[in-house]
Amino acid sequence: MRGIVFSDKTETLVQALTFFRQKMEVDAAVPAENTQPLQEYGAKRLYALQGTGFSDNVSEAILGIIEREKYDFIFIMSTALGREVAGIISDRLGKEIIAEVFDFNLDNSKVRTKRFAWGGKTVTEEESDCRIFTVMPGMTEASRTSEKSEVVQVKLNDSKISLVQSIPKSSSTVDLEHANIIVSVGRGIGKKESIDLVMPFVRAVKGELAGSRPVCLDYQWLSEDRQVGLSGRKVKPKLYIAIGISGQIQHIAGMRGSKTVIAINKDKSAPIFEEADFGIVGDLFQIVPALVKALQQ
Amino acid sequence: MIYLTYNIIVLIKQILDIDQMKTNSTTGEPITDGVPMRVENLSKNAIEAAVRIKEKYGGKVTGIIFGGEQSSSAMKEAYAIGVDDGIVIKGYSGRNPALTAKVLSEKIKTLQYDMVILGNQSADTYTGLLPGKISSLLGIPLLGNAISIDPEEKEVKVTRVLEDHNVVLKGSYPVIISVSQEINEPRLPAVLQIIKAGKREIKIEKAAVTDASSISVISDRAPKSERKKEIYEDQEKGIPVLTRVIKEAML
Numbered sequence: 001m002r003g004i005v006f007s008d009k010t011e012t013l014v015q016a017l018t019f020f021r022q023k024m025e026v027d028a029a030v031p032a033e034n035t036q037p038l039q040e041y042g043a044k045r046l047y048a049l050q051g052t053g054f055s056d057n058v059s060e061a062i063l064g065i066i067e068r069e070k071y072d073f074i075f076i077m078s079t080a081l082g083r084e085v086a087g088i089i090s091d092r093l094g095k096e097i098i099a100e101v102f103d104f105n106l107d108n109s110k111v112r113t114k115r116f117a118w119g120g121k122t123v124t125e126e127e128s129d130c131r132i133f134t135v136m137p138g139m140t141e142a143s144r145t146s147e148k149s150e151v152v153q154v155k156l157n158d159s160k161i162s163l164v165q166s167i168p169k170s171s172s173t174v175d176l177e178h179a180n181i182i183v184s185v186g187r188g189i190g191k192k193e194s195i196d197l198v199m200p201f202v203r204a205v206k207g208e209l210a211g212s213r214p215v216c217l218d219y220q221w222l223s224e225d226r227q228v229g230l231s232g233r234k235v236k237p238k239l240y241i242a243i244g245i246s247g248q249i250q251h252i253a254g255m256r257g258s259k260t261v262i263a264i265n266k267d268k269s270a271p272i273f274e275e276a277d278f279g280i281v282g283d284l285f286q287i288v289p290a291l292v293k294a295l296q297q
Numbered sequence: 298m299i300y301l302t303y304n305i306i307v308l309i310k311q312i313l314d315i316d317q318m319k320t321n322s323t324t325g326e327p328i329t330d331g332v333p334m335r336v337e338n339l340s341k342n343a344i345e346a347a348v349r350i351k352e353k354y355g356g357k358v359t360g361i362i363f364g365g366e367q368s369s370s371a372m373k374e375a376y377a378i379g380v381d382d383g384i385v386i387k388g389y390s391g392r393n394p395a396l397t398a399k400v401l402s403e404k405i406k407t408l409q410y411d412m413v414i415l416g417n418q419s420a421d422t423y424t425g426l427l428p429g430k431i432s433s434l435l436g437i438p439l440l441g442n443a444i445s446i447d448p449e450e451k452e453v454k455v456t457r458v459l460e461d462h463n464v465v466l467k468g469s470y471p472v473i474i475s476v477s478q479e480i481n482e483p484r485l486p487a488v489l490q491i492i493k494a495g496k497r498e499i500k501i502e503k504a505a506v507t508d509a510s511s512i513s514v515i516s517d518r519a520p521k522s523e524r525k526k527e528i529y530e531d532q533e534k535g536i537p538v539l540t541r542v543i544k545e546a547m548l
Contacts, residue, residue: 056439118327119315122320126512163465180547275522
């Protein structure tokens with residue numbers, strides 16, 4: 001069996017290569033500027049896509065590689081670009097696709113996959129003849145191999161789309177995926193200024209600060225790259241501390257992999273308590289400073 | 298001065314209101330009976346984006362829903378926000394994005410358009426495949442994950458959100474634009490608009506579709522929570538426990 005993995009994000013690609021190289025022989029396609037750190041993750045061949053990539057020309061390049069190499073499986077990592085490319089490629093190949101899988105197993109000629117359904121409320125396990133998938137980040141921990149990939153340069157064709165400008169985001173240094181302890185705040189903190197009150201606690205536990213979707217997207221109290229949830233980061237820290245987070249299923253889907261979960265919420269019936277190992281029902285503005293004090297003793 | 302007007306098609310998805318959906322406490326399976334439908338939130342952002350372009354530059358917004366029996370109410374909601382014409386195509390049978398893309402593209406091909414606008418993902422399955430599929434079927438460029446849309450004479454400029462940075466892209470009409478949630482805050486239509494919308498006509502069509510899928514569902518269950526659930530209502534008791542757990546994790 002042979003497969004190819006595409007991702008425009010190095011971090012998710014190395015996870016996927018680590019996972020899929022144990023199931024089959026894999027190649028990978030990546031933007032050329034990402035080639036360097038990727039050569040030791042078990043891809044036999046690494047196709048370096050040269051030029052500015054958009055959904056159309058990246059899809060075309062990958063379709064060209066697929067046509068030549070006749071892969072059994074195509075895996076596209078779920079990023080903004082990846083999902084678009086997956087839509088285009090699956091249409092052009094006329095092949096059925098399963099999206100957002102987080103587990104994949106070969107069972108004779110069939111494939112068994114798992115993905116979240118109903119907004120993350122359930123996990124659906126499916127059996128199919130599908131050969132193309134989009135893959136959620138975080139399938140496994142990335143690890144290196146001793147063999148180096150052979151790098152093949154591929155020039156991207158011109159796109160119908162043109163790039164006018166690239167705007168860097170200010171705080172893309174947040175590394176929630178590797179954090180040992182995450183302190184995550186939700187709507188319950190009430191206002192942006194309350195984050196200042198939570199910060200002494202974040203420092204006391206030597207944690208990373210994160211937030212729910214409303215906090216990061218709707219109110220923008222925190223930057224988007226700190227959002228934990230089905231549509232944000234999927235994290236698995238040793239300890240996840242949810243403060244003022246009700247525990248909507250979209251949020252749970254992003255932190256379910258945490259080893260231990262602590263919840264602080266004033267609402268006794270908040271769903272977060274169903275997903276917590278330890279919790280206190282009460283006013284976070286009393287509890288959080290009390291915890292800081294207790295930790296310093 | 299030339300006044301430009303735009304023909305905009307907005308694709309609207311109606312989903313089961315998943316926030317109201319529960320799972321069976323013993324089997325963990327979803328209970329979908331009696332759960333109402335709602336207009337998918339990102340579709341509301343797409344409608345709002347389309348209507349704002351029309352309000353600023355002039356033009357016409359046509360809404361299309363590939364849905365079922367309850368889709369007329371969703372279209373009326375779209376009318377109240379400002380959609381001019383509505384087409385409901387019945388025959389939606391479930392979650393097959395390839396089929397949805399085919400039905401929608403075939404309809405779009407019969408209409409005049411400069412822009413097709415839709416949500417980038419939907420809250421029930423998060424597949425995010427539709428923008429790419431439709432762009433492929435229509436053979437038009439996809440400007441995806443937009444948080445702003447600036448139409449110009451021959452091209453449209455879009456700010457696209459990526460994971461670690463944003464980019465501004467440009468493409469010539471016709472284009473397909475998928476929007477991200479941050480693009481706008483969908484308006485709450487005034488009562489008068491809602492009443493007016495209720496009386497407007499909706500074009501109802503039917504798609505003959507056959508779904509030949511190789512996918513079979515083995516199980517669909519809520520993941521079991523194996524958490525300890527040691528919850529304290531007395532802070533005096535809870536704080537020492539939490540402190541111990543945090544200190545252990547910090548080691």
